[in-house]
Amino acid sequence: MEKTLEIAHELTFDRPVEEVWTLLSDSQRMHVISSAGFSPYEAEDVVTADGSIERAAVKSIGPFKLRWRERMGEWAVHEYFSQARLFESGPFQELTVHAYFDESDGKTTIKALFFAKWSGLLGSALARLGVLHWMTRQPVIAMRKTMAEYENLRLPVPRSELHTVSGRAKQRLAQAMKEIEKGPFGQGLTEPLSNFLLKADPHSLRRIRPLKLAGAWAVPEQHMIELCIAAHKAGVLSMRWAIICPRCRDGKADTENLADVPSGAHCTSCNVDFDRDFVNNVELVFSPSAWLRALPSGSFCMMAPANVPHIKWQEVIPPGQVVDKELDVPQGQYRIRTVEAGSEIIADYDGRSWVGVTLNGEAVQSDPARSGRLISVRNVGTDPRTIVVENANFSRNRLTIGRLATVPAFRDFCPDQLLGAKQTAGIGQVAILFSDLEKSTSLYESIGDASAYALVVEHFDFVETRVRRHGGIIVKTIGDAVMAAFSDSEAALNAALDIQNEIGEFNARDDRPALSLKIGIHEGTCVAMRSEQGLDFFGGTINMAARLQSKAAGKEIVLSADLARSDLRTKIAQYDTKWDKASLSGFEKPVEFVRLHC
Known part of the structure; x- marks a missing residue:
């Protein structure tokens, strides 16, 4: 005879729902840092008949070897989440949890409902002995411990060190960080990074994303990138490249070298194949080296909502039913699809009205006639479908080769991280600076080739120092010219201003001819390819910067019109400027630009 039991628990935390959700919907991290008796299990993704994915898992608890399947959970961000396990062996047939979040006066209450089902004598005996009540108390204990262990929810470092690290490893870490701090890339962040590596839970350390840490710690992104790369050079961190699944946004096909990143990958969790895209879905992540922290393998649940923050709503829609849902999300562009294989649509949410959605088998269709404040999803098919509403844009926290290509530490410490001989990588926005000497021919004639060349090489060092000061790199030198790259145009302009303003000091050294520099700057996308120097950039952005x-003229900086009208316009207004227009080689129409005289 089939029997069931429902158990309820309620907790209240003096925190807003956004903060509580961030921690407690991350069941993997919550279980790892708690002492509630949880341990990871081995799982395999299995494709079902309808094209969806279930996770088949195996775990031993005492004398019992449990086998179960769990489907992707359901949740609405900041509101609720649920997860069910359907057992194929063991004393129980089903264990399901539903957690509901409610905020009032800055406090968040969580109502956790647990449902158990069984039919055998063993299940009945365990229920009578209070095992089910004990089992349901463990997640509650984990929730309380998780909240208590964090000094600040924005910093992923627990209050105390929960994980055993040998004294020898701590000493080695301290010495490595001391050496990093002596160099240019410590930036005063070595102590926080050491604390993080020693105290953070293993789940947080599996994929360390420097840009995410920079946001959490409110420090410049460039500093955090350089620190992680320096820590890799020192042997503290290991690095690897991953192709990000466009659906679950999890990393697949990890490789240690950029040249080995495959052209595509398969995500077993989503049952989709996808191509490599260096601009959007190939990222560099870090983890502690094995001598410092050996991270356990395995999983705790199929998909914790906090681990996929781009997914705002995920829920099963039964056949023939309509679900109207209010979502707590900002305006923006959202992808609407199903967990099961099928099509998708992109919806622009203006903060007031959603487009209606119709599910018909594998088809996901928009229905403007049912647009409104609530998103209305109708399943007219014969099978249940799991709706997914997710942010359509990839997170800016991804550290791609486009961003790394302009980081000095990456070029200094990772010379082996190159594209394959025939690979090209599309690079997102990058600012390109070209500088050249004015009247260089007369310089060689006046002091001779050897002396002029020595002076030109010395001037290369002068330019590189100012470029690196503002977080840029020298891509290459071409004759007397320098090509530099920066992650943003403001850094490029600041470097150019320093070069022009400080060239007088350079010229004042010894008794030698004064050099006068001409500089052009443009920003845009380009293509990176392997070169003898590491990575070289090609494309229209490069050509435009060179032509500008x-x-x-000497002592001038020429900026493209787009840059001059961008966020740089306030800074540019402080200088003597003149708008100009000219035909440039390789460009059909005359190009408008601004001359900035220093």
């Missing part, structure tokens, strides 16, 4: 430099 050719129009500059």
